[in-house]
Protein backbone atom coordinates (compact mmCIF):
# COMPACT_ATOMS: atom_id res chain seq x y z
CA UNK A 332 0.00 0.00 0.00
CA UNK A 333 1.33 3.45 -0.92
CA UNK A 334 2.17 5.56 2.11
CA UNK A 335 1.33 9.26 1.91
CA UNK A 336 4.47 11.40 2.32
CA UNK A 337 4.79 12.95 5.76
CA UNK A 338 3.81 16.59 5.32
CA UNK A 339 3.06 19.51 7.57
CA UNK A 340 -0.57 20.57 7.28
CA UNK A 341 -2.28 23.67 8.59
CA UNK A 342 -3.29 21.78 11.70
CA UNK A 343 0.37 21.00 12.43
CA UNK A 344 1.29 24.69 12.41
CA UNK A 345 3.14 25.51 15.64
CA UNK A 346 1.56 27.79 18.25
CA UNK A 347 4.61 30.05 18.01
CA UNK A 348 4.09 30.42 14.24
CA UNK A 349 0.37 31.14 14.67
CA UNK A 350 1.28 33.90 17.14
CA UNK A 351 3.83 35.38 14.75
CA UNK A 352 1.26 35.43 11.94
CA UNK A 353 -1.35 37.07 14.18
CA UNK A 354 1.20 39.69 15.19
CA UNK A 355 2.05 40.40 11.55
CA UNK A 356 -1.64 40.78 10.70
CA UNK A 357 -1.98 43.30 13.52
CA UNK A 358 1.05 45.42 12.54
CA UNK A 359 -0.30 46.34 9.08
CA UNK A 360 -1.90 45.08 5.92
CA UNK A 361 -0.91 41.78 4.38
CA UNK A 362 0.00 42.18 0.68
CA UNK A 363 -2.72 40.87 -1.63
CA UNK A 364 -0.18 39.71 -4.21
CA UNK A 365 3.41 38.64 -3.56
CA UNK A 366 5.71 37.76 -6.47
CA UNK A 367 9.05 36.05 -5.92
CA UNK A 368 12.21 35.71 -7.99
CA UNK A 369 13.55 32.49 -6.47
CA UNK A 370 17.29 32.79 -6.99
CA UNK A 371 20.46 31.21 -5.63
CA UNK A 372 19.66 27.49 -5.84
CA UNK A 373 22.82 26.76 -7.82
CA UNK A 374 25.11 28.74 -5.53
CA UNK A 375 23.49 27.17 -2.45
CA UNK A 376 24.34 23.70 -3.80
CA UNK A 377 27.83 24.63 -4.99
CA UNK A 378 28.66 26.12 -1.58
CA UNK A 379 27.92 22.71 -0.12
CA UNK A 380 30.07 20.98 -2.77
CA UNK A 381 27.03 19.57 -4.57
CA UNK A 382 25.78 19.86 -8.14
CA UNK A 383 23.19 22.56 -8.89
CA UNK A 384 20.23 20.19 -9.05
CA UNK A 385 20.56 19.59 -5.29
CA UNK A 386 19.84 23.30 -4.87
CA UNK A 387 16.70 23.12 -7.00
CA UNK A 388 15.54 20.09 -5.01
CA UNK A 389 16.08 21.93 -1.73
CA UNK A 390 14.28 24.92 -3.27
CA UNK A 391 11.09 22.87 -3.51
CA UNK A 392 10.97 22.78 0.32
CA UNK A 393 11.01 26.58 0.34
CA UNK A 394 8.26 26.68 -2.29
CA UNK A 395 6.12 24.52 -0.01
CA UNK A 396 6.81 26.53 3.15
CA UNK A 397 6.27 29.91 1.50
CA UNK A 398 3.13 28.80 -0.33
CA UNK A 399 1.57 27.46 2.82
CA UNK A 400 2.52 30.41 5.03
CA UNK A 401 1.24 32.89 2.43
CA UNK A 402 -2.11 31.08 2.34
CA UNK A 403 -2.29 31.04 6.14
CA UNK A 404 -1.57 34.78 6.28
CA UNK A 405 -4.34 35.63 3.84
CA UNK A 406 -2.21 36.48 0.79
CA UNK A 407 -4.58 36.00 -2.17
CA UNK A 408 -2.03 35.68 -5.00
CA UNK A 409 1.49 34.23 -4.95
CA UNK A 410 3.48 34.25 -8.19
CA UNK A 411 6.74 32.29 -8.37
CA UNK A 412 9.32 32.74 -11.14
CA UNK A 413 10.19 29.07 -11.57
CA UNK A 414 11.69 29.01 -15.09
CA UNK A 415 12.43 31.96 -17.34
CA UNK A 416 12.59 32.06 -21.14
CA UNK A 417 16.33 32.63 -20.73
CA UNK A 418 16.68 29.50 -18.57
CA UNK A 419 16.31 27.42 -21.78
CA UNK A 420 19.94 28.39 -22.44
CA UNK A 421 21.15 26.32 -19.47
CA UNK A 422 22.86 22.92 -19.99
CA UNK A 423 20.38 20.24 -21.14
CA UNK A 424 21.09 18.09 -18.07
CA UNK A 425 20.06 20.88 -15.70
CA UNK A 426 16.91 21.64 -17.71
CA UNK A 427 15.95 17.94 -17.75
CA UNK A 428 16.55 17.69 -14.03
CA UNK A 429 14.45 20.78 -13.34
CA UNK A 430 11.57 19.51 -15.48
CA UNK A 431 11.63 16.12 -13.74
CA UNK A 432 11.69 17.87 -10.39
CA UNK A 433 8.70 19.95 -11.41
CA UNK A 434 6.69 16.87 -12.42
CA UNK A 435 7.67 15.09 -9.21
CA UNK A 436 6.84 18.10 -7.00
CA UNK A 437 3.47 18.62 -8.67
CA UNK A 438 2.65 14.96 -8.08
CA UNK A 439 3.70 15.15 -4.43
CA UNK A 440 2.00 18.46 -3.69
CA UNK A 441 -1.29 18.08 -5.58
CA UNK A 442 -3.22 16.67 -2.62
CA UNK A 443 -1.78 19.27 -0.30
CA UNK A 444 -2.76 22.14 -2.62
CA UNK A 445 -6.26 20.72 -2.82
CA UNK A 446 -6.49 20.30 0.97
CA UNK A 447 -5.19 23.83 1.56
CA UNK A 448 -7.75 25.29 -0.90
CA UNK A 449 -5.03 26.68 -3.20
CA UNK A 450 -5.67 27.05 -6.92
CA UNK A 451 -2.74 26.41 -9.28
CA UNK A 452 -2.39 28.51 -12.44
CA UNK A 453 0.53 29.12 -14.80
CA UNK A 454 1.86 31.90 -16.99
CA UNK A 455 4.39 31.53 -19.80
CA UNK A 456 4.94 29.43 -22.90
CA UNK A 457 3.71 26.20 -21.34
CA UNK A 458 3.64 24.53 -24.79
CA UNK A 459 7.47 24.65 -24.79
CA UNK A 460 7.64 22.40 -21.69
CA UNK A 461 8.02 18.62 -22.08
CA UNK A 462 4.70 16.79 -22.65
CA UNK A 463 4.90 15.05 -19.29
CA UNK A 464 5.28 18.38 -17.53
CA UNK A 465 2.34 19.89 -19.42
CA UNK A 466 0.14 16.90 -18.57
CA UNK A 467 1.04 17.04 -14.88
CA UNK A 468 0.40 20.78 -14.74
CA UNK A 469 -2.97 20.31 -16.44
CA UNK A 470 -3.90 17.60 -13.96
CA UNK A 471 -3.15 19.74 -10.91
CA UNK A 472 -4.82 22.81 -12.44
CA UNK A 473 -7.95 20.76 -13.05
CA UNK A 474 -7.85 19.29 -9.54
CA UNK A 475 -7.54 22.71 -7.89
CA UNK A 476 -9.63 24.86 -10.26
CA UNK A 477 -12.44 25.51 -7.77
CA UNK A 478 -10.12 26.42 -4.87
CA UNK A 479 -10.38 29.98 -3.64
CA UNK A 480 -8.21 30.62 -0.59
CA UNK A 481 -5.14 31.62 -2.64
CA UNK A 482 -4.02 31.49 -6.26
CA UNK A 483 -0.52 30.06 -6.77
CA UNK A 484 0.83 31.10 -10.15
CA UNK A 485 3.94 29.40 -11.52
CA UNK A 486 5.77 31.44 -14.15
CA UNK A 487 7.25 28.79 -16.45
CA UNK A 488 9.10 29.52 -19.67
CA UNK A 489 8.04 33.06 -18.90
CA UNK A 490 9.51 36.47 -19.58
CA UNK A 491 8.02 39.92 -19.14
CA UNK A 492 8.94 40.96 -22.68
CA UNK A 493 7.24 37.86 -24.11
CA UNK A 494 4.12 38.70 -22.07
CA UNK A 495 4.01 42.30 -23.35
CA UNK A 496 4.77 41.24 -26.94
CA UNK A 497 1.89 38.73 -26.90
CA UNK A 498 -0.48 41.35 -25.48
CA UNK A 499 0.58 43.87 -28.16
CA UNK A 500 -0.03 41.27 -30.90
CA UNK A 501 -3.52 40.51 -29.54
CA UNK A 502 -4.42 44.18 -29.23
CA UNK A 503 -3.11 44.88 -32.77
CA UNK A 504 -5.31 42.07 -34.11
CA UNK A 505 -8.37 43.48 -32.33
CA UNK A 506 -7.62 46.96 -33.64
CA UNK A 507 -7.24 45.52 -37.16
CA UNK A 508 -10.60 43.74 -36.82
CA UNK A 509 -12.26 46.91 -35.59
CA UNK A 510 -13.05 45.54 -32.10
CA UNK A 511 -10.77 48.05 -30.36
CA UNK A 512 -10.45 51.73 -31.10
CA UNK A 513 -6.77 52.82 -30.70
CA UNK A 514 -8.04 55.78 -28.64
CA UNK A 515 -9.34 53.30 -26.03
CA UNK A 516 -5.95 51.69 -25.39
CA UNK A 517 -4.96 52.47 -21.80
CA UNK A 518 -3.23 50.84 -18.80
CA UNK A 519 -6.25 48.77 -17.85
CA UNK A 520 -6.83 47.50 -21.36
CA UNK A 521 -3.18 46.47 -21.75
CA UNK A 522 -3.28 44.78 -18.32
CA UNK A 523 -6.33 42.79 -19.38
CA UNK A 524 -4.38 41.32 -22.33
CA UNK A 525 -1.42 40.20 -20.22
CA UNK A 526 -1.10 36.62 -19.01
CA UNK A 527 -1.61 37.86 -15.44
CA UNK A 528 -5.06 39.35 -16.12
CA UNK A 529 -6.61 37.18 -13.40
CA UNK A 530 -4.50 38.80 -10.65
CA UNK A 531 -3.98 42.36 -9.43
CA UNK A 532 -0.46 43.79 -9.85
CA UNK A 533 1.97 42.52 -7.19
CA UNK A 534 2.20 44.63 -4.04
CA UNK A 535 5.50 43.11 -2.99
CA UNK A 536 8.27 41.52 -5.00
CA UNK A 537 10.91 39.47 -3.23
CA UNK A 538 14.24 38.51 -4.79
CA UNK A 539 16.56 36.11 -3.04
CA UNK A 540 20.36 35.73 -3.38
CA UNK A 541 21.17 39.43 -3.25
CA UNK A 542 20.99 40.37 -6.94
CA UNK A 543 19.50 43.80 -7.71
CA UNK A 544 17.78 42.86 -10.95
CA UNK A 545 14.26 42.21 -12.25
CA UNK A 546 15.52 39.62 -14.80
CA UNK A 547 12.69 40.02 -17.29
CA UNK A 548 10.01 39.11 -14.72
CA UNK A 549 6.64 40.93 -14.60
CA UNK A 550 7.93 44.06 -16.36
CA UNK A 551 4.57 45.79 -16.82
CA UNK A 552 2.99 44.57 -13.59
CA UNK A 553 5.83 45.64 -11.26
CA UNK A 554 5.41 49.37 -11.94
CA UNK A 555 4.48 50.16 -8.33
CA UNK A 556 5.50 47.01 -6.48
CA UNK A 557 7.61 47.35 -3.36
CA UNK A 558 10.95 45.53 -3.62
CA UNK A 559 12.50 43.33 -0.95
CA UNK A 560 15.93 41.96 -1.78
CA UNK A 561 17.69 39.54 0.54
CA UNK A 562 21.09 37.87 0.34
CA UNK A 563 19.55 34.58 1.48
CA UNK A 564 19.67 31.86 -1.17
CA UNK A 565 16.22 30.51 -2.12
CA UNK A 566 16.64 27.08 -0.43
CA UNK A 567 17.25 28.90 2.89
CA UNK A 568 14.37 31.35 2.43
CA UNK A 569 11.62 30.18 4.76
CA UNK A 570 8.59 31.70 6.47
CA UNK A 571 10.59 33.55 9.15
CA UNK A 572 12.20 35.69 6.47
CA UNK A 573 8.91 36.00 4.56
CA UNK A 574 7.51 37.62 7.71
CA UNK A 575 10.47 40.05 7.73
CA UNK A 576 9.75 40.94 4.10
CA UNK A 577 6.07 41.57 4.84
CA UNK A 578 6.95 43.60 7.93
CA UNK A 579 9.32 45.71 5.82
CA UNK A 580 6.50 46.15 3.25
CA UNK A 581 4.13 47.32 6.00
CA UNK A 582 6.58 50.09 6.92
CA UNK A 583 6.76 51.46 3.36
CA UNK A 584 5.00 54.65 2.36
CA UNK A 585 3.32 53.76 -0.95
CA UNK A 586 2.64 57.06 -2.70
CA UNK A 587 2.17 55.94 -6.34
CA UNK A 588 3.90 59.13 -7.52
CA UNK A 589 1.67 61.40 -5.42
CA UNK A 590 2.81 63.48 -2.45
CA UNK A 591 2.38 62.38 1.12
CA UNK A 592 -0.83 63.38 2.94
CA UNK A 593 -0.22 66.66 4.77
CA UNK A 594 2.25 67.80 2.09
CA UNK A 595 -0.47 69.21 -0.15
CA UNK A 596 -0.46 72.86 0.95
CA UNK A 597 -1.30 74.99 -2.09
CA UNK A 598 1.23 77.56 -3.28
CA UNK A 599 0.48 80.65 -5.32
CA UNK A 600 1.82 81.33 -8.81
CA UNK A 601 3.99 84.17 -7.47
CA UNK A 602 5.65 81.84 -4.92
CA UNK A 603 6.31 79.29 -7.71
CA UNK A 604 7.88 82.03 -9.84
CA UNK A 605 10.06 83.20 -6.93
CA UNK A 606 11.36 79.65 -6.32
CA UNK A 607 12.20 78.80 -9.92
CA UNK A 608 13.58 82.18 -10.99
Ligand code: FPP
Nearest residue numbers: 369370371372373374387390391394413436
Ligand atom coordinates in the same frame (compact mmCIF):
# COMPACT_ATOMS: atom_id res chain seq x y z
C1 FPP B 1 17.14 30.06 -9.69
O1 FPP B 1 18.32 29.63 -9.09
C2 FPP B 1 16.11 29.02 -9.67
C3 FPP B 1 15.56 28.43 -10.76
C4 FPP B 1 15.97 28.75 -12.14
C5 FPP B 1 14.58 27.35 -10.65
C6 FPP B 1 13.60 27.44 -9.51
C7 FPP B 1 13.06 26.09 -9.28
C8 FPP B 1 12.71 25.55 -8.10
C9 FPP B 1 12.72 26.28 -6.83
C10 FPP B 1 12.30 24.12 -8.03
C11 FPP B 1 11.06 23.71 -8.72
C12 FPP B 1 9.94 24.67 -8.62
C13 FPP B 1 8.66 24.41 -8.28
C14 FPP B 1 7.69 25.50 -8.42
C15 FPP B 1 8.18 23.12 -7.75
P1 FPP B 1 19.64 29.54 -9.97
O2 FPP B 1 19.75 28.18 -10.52
O3 FPP B 1 19.64 30.61 -11.01
O4 FPP B 1 20.75 29.78 -8.90
P2 FPP B 1 22.13 30.56 -9.10
O5 FPP B 1 21.78 31.99 -9.42
O6 FPP B 1 22.81 30.41 -7.79
O7 FPP B 1 22.84 29.91 -10.22
